[in-house]
Amino acid sequence: MEADLLVVGAGIFGLATAYHYLRENPGKSVLIVDRMGDVGQGATAKSAAAFRANLFTSQTNRLLAGSSVDFFLHVQEKEGHDLGIMKVGYLVLRSREQFERVSEVAKMLEKMGTVRIYRREELMEKLKMNYDFSGDEEAELLNIMNVDYGIFGFKCGYMDADKLAYYYRDRIREMGGDFQFNTKVERVIVEPEVKLGIPREPRAWQKVKFSGIETNKGVLKAKNLVLAAGGWSHLLLDPLGIDCISKPKKRQIFTVRPRTEEQRALLYNPNFNEEGVLPFTILPTEHYIRADKRDGTLWFALSDEMRPYSTDDEPEESFYYDNIYPIVVKYFPQLEGARVDNMWAGLYMINSVDHNPVVFRRANMVVATGDSGSGIMKGDAIGRISAALVQGKKEAELFGGEKIPTDRLEVVGRSLEPENFVF
């Protein structure tokens, strides 16, 4: 059996690709393979599932996230499928110096009505935290910066990663798509387009195709292949000599259950959104805080830049006490004593060049990767681009009708606006 399309990875990129491919090609056979037991159980489940439609300095990222978030809102509000979307907003707290680096984009977004820029005085009325650390030697040692500005994004918040993954899974199944779970992909099979029956094929002068994959459960063949393997992509691509200019680092999330009245007041802040919870908040140190309304927990994370590139994804409790608690408690003294309630870790795929996603085609294989940390919120658009690439199209149509060239996220000759809103 040879599938029309074989997708490696049932995360958000793989799911959206299969979904859009099937919508455009009803009746084609699509098989999605994943090493976990269900969809979206890797980095997708382990992310904060946050979204921001506009809060990017890269125009491409704004386009991708804008289309995807509009689609997600459409699914929840018009189609009536609950994706757990909570429009709590994003609150990006910046020091004066940090703000100046992004002020041009921030002011443009404010003119467009999608963000509001707060000065410190306005913020102080809305959020109880430390804003000024002048003369605080400990803060200086911790490289803590003052809070001078807040950039508040309206069409932003978080959603339920599981619900989103299940939405795609169920639609894919309705259209006849198939899943094979608990299947680990060992390698991509390369074959010459024209087999000669000589030793050591394919030779360097032969045109090749990627005819399938070898898994722990045997060989699976396909006419077209999509590699959406997240943090494991480079392990499948390096043996093929294909560079996806993205590498994985571990990213951990720690949850804390408020124990005091003051901690609860931090979580259930009524001053920013209709949900009455703290917005998704990014500190000047790039720590982020997510107030989970359903769980009643505060989530903390930090993308530590010096973290090794590796596929290790074990959470380390010490990371919270070493690197998160000392910082957030300086900004929010009401968190004094806040201990880890739960934690998990996933692999984030980082493209250092511009922090935009990476999507390209080689022979009959499409690779969609990179950009973890803001992948879910662009996932639907990435799926549209990948699906168009599988079909050999020059353009993909985004939700809302805007067109984007399918080679926009190509590695070779890449020249994309760098993303400076990286959290």
Added chain:
Amino acid sequence: MEADLLVVGAGIFGLATAYHYLRENPGKSVLIVDRMGDVGQGATAKSAAAFRANLFTSQTNRLLAGSSVDFFLHVQEKEGHDLGIMKVGYLVLRSREQFERVSEVAKMLEKMGTVRIYRREELMEKLKMNYDFSGDEEAELLNIMNVDYGIFGFKCGYMDADKLAYYYRDRIREMGGDFQFNTKVERVIVEPEVKLGIPREPRAWQKVKFSGIETNKGVLKAKNLVLAAGGWSHLLLDPLGIDCISKPKKRQIFTVRPRTEEQRALLYNPNFNEEGVLPFTILPTEHYIRADKRDGTLWFALSDEMRPYSTDDEPEESFYYDNIYPIVVKYFPQLEGARVDNMWAGLYMINSVDHNPVVFRRANMVVATGDSGSGIMKGDAIGRISAALVQGKKEAELFGGEKIPTDRLEVVGRSLEPENFVF
């Protein structure tokens, strides 16, 4: 003992960096460490040591190679140090379709007087080879293209990699620089700028410095570090979470000793240069041929795109018989029966994005890598940029006086003209 500058790698990038740093900072202590027994014994020695001053589509590459080649010519012609430079020219053979992809740059270079474009009819008088494969089924199977154009570069040729490396080595020693050979670097040591004596330093919030290296012969400390480790760079950088967007692939060179009159006539072609040998010739299939006048051998190589990314650098004789011989013998039937006389392999560091070199600074460490395959011919300019970066300069002065911003080859926010003359 803490050196002012510690350079990892005594290849062309490391040597040029140490040389220019010492010229600008006489009296500073410089130590160059290499795993081999002398300078330039890695990829530098194993390359074809070819150079082309102008034959690049990337303006940056033309600038870097132009400065370096002018410097090398100056050293040999003005300073009187023999670098083994042979100005045999480059002959880039292209099919019509291939030519059209680079014709804009080629025509610009022709106007500048640095290249000459030959049409097939003119070439046929100068070089005995097959130009047309219409109706040749075997050629079609081998994906062989016709030769329709030749782009001949004047300020091009090859040199003696050893002599160049020894030139830098001896100047570095004259200026007091030191070498430590047979030393394998295990890892770069990261330390907090301000040590607190707490467990698990450096924490994520601490500013760090790279204080030295751990080697198989102990720890070496330095105020500044330059990583010029070629194909091994990513192995030292991945644990630091630093991306050099370059990965290594094996590149092999096979030499053939002419046995017949016709083979000798191919090597000793009098029609292109004063040396009376075949120019450094690139076939439409990207195989290249170097006529070594001193050895009286023909060198053959091919950068096979599908080669895995890996640090394996063992030559494979079968590669010649599988992938080189069948092609070159179609273009040059006079090579019939030509067998491998000698072979070697090195690691080429490939930056897929734009095929320009990669040079950047993080804290007190400068990384210089990427761009193997045309590294030697840009090596001197890379050394000037790295040395300027070590000193925290915003600009480096190239040979001839032109200035270049030291962040031009930075990874983050990279936006360089892609190089389409990749052989």
